[in-house]
Amino acid sequence: MEIQAVLFDCDGLMFETEIVSQLMWKNLMDRYGVKLPPDFFLKITGASRNDSDAYMRSIPGLEEHLPEIYQRRFDLSFWGHIQKDCLNKKGLLELVSYLETHKYQIAICSSSSEDYVKALLSTVSKPISYDALIGGNQVSHAKPDPEIFLKGAAAVSVSPEHCLVLEDSKQGILAAMRAGMHRCFIPDTIVPDEEMKEAMEFQCSDLSQVIDLLKQSRQGNCLPQERTI
Numbered sequence: 001m002e003i004q005a006v007l008f009d010c011d012g013l014m015f016e017t018e019i020v021s022q023l024m025w026k027n028l029m030d031r032y033g034v035k036l037p038p039d040f041f042l043k044i045t046g047a048s049r050n051d052s053d054a055y056m057r058s059i060p061g062l063e064e065h066l067p068e069i070y071q072r073r074f075d076l077s078f079w080g081h082i083q084k085d086c087l088n089k090k091g092l093l094e095l096v097s098y099l100e101t102h103k104y105q106i107a108i109c110s111s112s113s114e115d116y117v118k119a120l121l122s123t124v125s126k127p128i129s130y131d132a133l134i135g136g137n138q139v140s141h142a143k144p145d146p147e148i149f150l151k152g153a154a155a156v157s158v159s160p161e162h163c164l165v166l167e168d169s170k171q172g173i174l175a176a177m178r179a180g181m182h183r184c185f186i187p188d189t190i191v192p193d194e195e196m197k198e199a200m201e202f203q204c205s206d207l208s209q210v211i212d213l214l215k216q217s218r219q220g221n222c223l224p225q226e227r228t229i
Helices: 018-032 040-044 049-057 063-077 092-101 114-121 147-155 170-178 194-199 207-218
Strands: 005-008 105-109 132-134 163-167 182-185
Touching (some): 005 147, 018 040, 018 063, 092 207, 105 147, 132 147, 147 163, 147 170, 163 170, 170 182, 170 194
Parallel strands (some): 005 105, 005 163, 105 132, 163 182
């Protein structure tokens, strides 16, 4: 495969935000006496605000608390005092440096809003140069619809078959597959179910290992399906 562009998810992929979010949810639900379904985080991770909102309203006892929950999530989203680089996922700066050196196009395609993503990017000590940023507020259809990745590819003028999507969520992996793009799952908090496993093409333990995939691509090697590095 010849990769010309790398498309990043944001939460849980570039930055360590999912665990913070899960702790917040669990603390609030204990406070309200609401029991979350076992698949709660699988359903909301990578989902749009509208889709996650509709799902949360279906959970008994949760709807009346949503306004306060969203306010607290907003407060957690913009840590102006946060220490630089403490949210970076392992290998983030190493991979970005490799991409910049070898002139790959970089697009960030997140279900979160553009402002939220920029706030997270501000916590990095060395500014990340990206060629396109597509937030969930800029698309009509959320992951697993492929719209956000297709829009990201178009923004950097690279055809889908030459794009590699990096994702940590089921919705994102499915969206990348439906966009006709190469896709690599990098685990955060989600354990893949059978549908997700079938959609995965590659798996790396952290972002630094994506460099090995790209090096093999640059050498013209044909990579096997479902390769785990």
